[in-house]
Amino acid sequence: MDHEVVIAGGGPVGLLLACELGLAGVSVLVAERGGPQDRELMDQRALNLPTIEALDRRGLLDGVRKAQANSLKMFGLGREEEPLAHFALIFVGARDIHAEDPELARHRPFADCGVVGLYELRTLLAARAAELGVEVRYGAAVTGVAADEHGVEVDLGGHRVRTQWLVGCDGSHSAVRKLAGFDFPGVEPEFTTRHAMVELDRPELMPLELFTDAGMLMHAPIPDGPHLLGLTEFGRVPADRNAPVTLEEVQASLDLISGSGARITRLHTASRYTDTTRQASTYRRGRVLLAGDAAHVHPPFGGQGLNLGFGDAVNLGWKLAATLRGWAQPGLLDTYTSERHPVGKWVQDWTMAQTALLRPDPRSRALRTILRDLLNTRDGATYVVRQVSGAWQDQVPDLGIAEHFRDGRGVLVSPRADARLAELAQRWRDRVNVVTAEAPENLLIRPDGVLAWRGDDLIAAETAFTTWFGTVVR
Structure with a gap:
């Protein structure tokens, strides 16, 4: 065998899984189809309680806190101003909840959670993986998978490696998932959202939030910097969802939704996503496993995606290592699917419900008005924070150990x-x-x-x- 485990995908989920395996001395190759990633201002991710506690258990929390502080400073926010959560873009903050809610109080203070730059998080995990002897190979796209009962032949763009186990952490368009024949049922998208960092000629014409019959606009001016736009159109899904997002495309979406007359003078960076919602029926087929977006995709409401993938990684890592070292009980590895699949299903239901509330039809708007009233109560706000924070998940409370x-x-x-x-x-x-x-x-x-x-x-x-x-x- 060339490696005990090959992980396809060098994003945070793949790197965290590599670190978990590296702790057990497992020989790991992380095969990343792209190159090292550049820092992008828009690449910010929210971390929930289980993720924060998992990083704390591995001694990575201090590095994450530094990255979080940098993110807050970049957006001109203090910790007390940062929203704790939202449901269908109805935001709640620390002042809105029951501060001593038992489920929240038994974990680390929720103030430890926040946003972190994806670049900084990936850099932190890559450094830890290197310390543990993990090999990361860039420009190594998975183009073939042939599994048998003893291992897996993985074609990395013409270079073939043999491994005992292959884990697909290669995102929503996972080559591993497709090549290994995993089922991926779900629902087709209803909307397209474009996130863009732009310069505007007349930013004073732009509201911070706008809901119209065409869709919705979220606008966040960065202090002494550009403007972040979130533009969501219902009923309009581009034919080629992977094509680069152009200035003209963002401007057309802005005109359609807002009609403000503001013009984009420069496009720094932009991305596009839909609310496609799918989940693999199992996370394991023989010696091939899936984790992160390769196993489940959904709209990114509430920052659930990265946290869900991290939960997959810490659940799978020690079980796969135990299997490789020969001491795992029969069926231990199968508990990865039985434990993580329901959590993925919950996230999908949580995000699909928000899609329904964001539709621009009269019935959805009426329901949204009622829900906003509910979230303006301490009980309602606390419920949303408790769910989004992951406090309900089966984790031992912080004991200082x-x-x-x-x-x-x-x-x-x-x-x-x-x-x-x-x-x-x-x-x-x-x-x-x-x-x-x-x-x-x-x-x-x-x-x-x-x-x-x-x-x-x-x-x-x-x-x-x-x-x-x-x-x-x-």
């Missing part, structure tokens, strides 16, 4: 020394760290932060150890 997850192992934490439990845990000492720390009770926590067992029942504890950390020779 993140440093004990740095090596990618599980953690057994006890509020007091327990000789019997410690003796039991010794059988898995190469896979689980034992910590005495303040906690409500004995907790066995998986490497991805998910609770595996709690309480004092040693028989149940042994079952949990065996289920998630395999059998051992006594």
